[in-house]
Amino acid sequence: VGNIWGGETYTGPMGIGWSAITNTSSIEEDVYLCCLCGRCTEICPMKIDISAIVRYLRRNYVKNRSKNPAFYQQISAEGGI
Numbered sequence: 212v213g214n215i216w217g218g219e220t221y222t223g224p225m226g227i228g229w230s231a232i233t234n235t236s237s238i239e240e241d242v243y244l245c246c247l248c249g250r251c252t253e254i255c256p257m258k259i260d261i262s263a264i265v266r267y268l269r270r271n272y273v274k275n276r277s278k279n280p281a282f283y284q285q286i287s288a289e290g291g292i
Contacts (some may be wrong), residue, residue, distance in 0.1 A: 224251045228264040242268045 224245040242265055252259040
């Protein structure tokens, strides 16, 4: 996975949070690529709870899913939400 998903500057879950802040890319699909294992928090030298950021972004996306109903229908059909 590494540099394949995440933001332009940071990869993985850290990139998801960064992209949400900088609006550099759509995070609609990216927030569900993170498995929320917490490994990124363990290795972060600042101990930033990146999993909590991704959970927040997921909740926010679900609240605002009407902005992209086709994507919501797709992930619902696949059991993602």
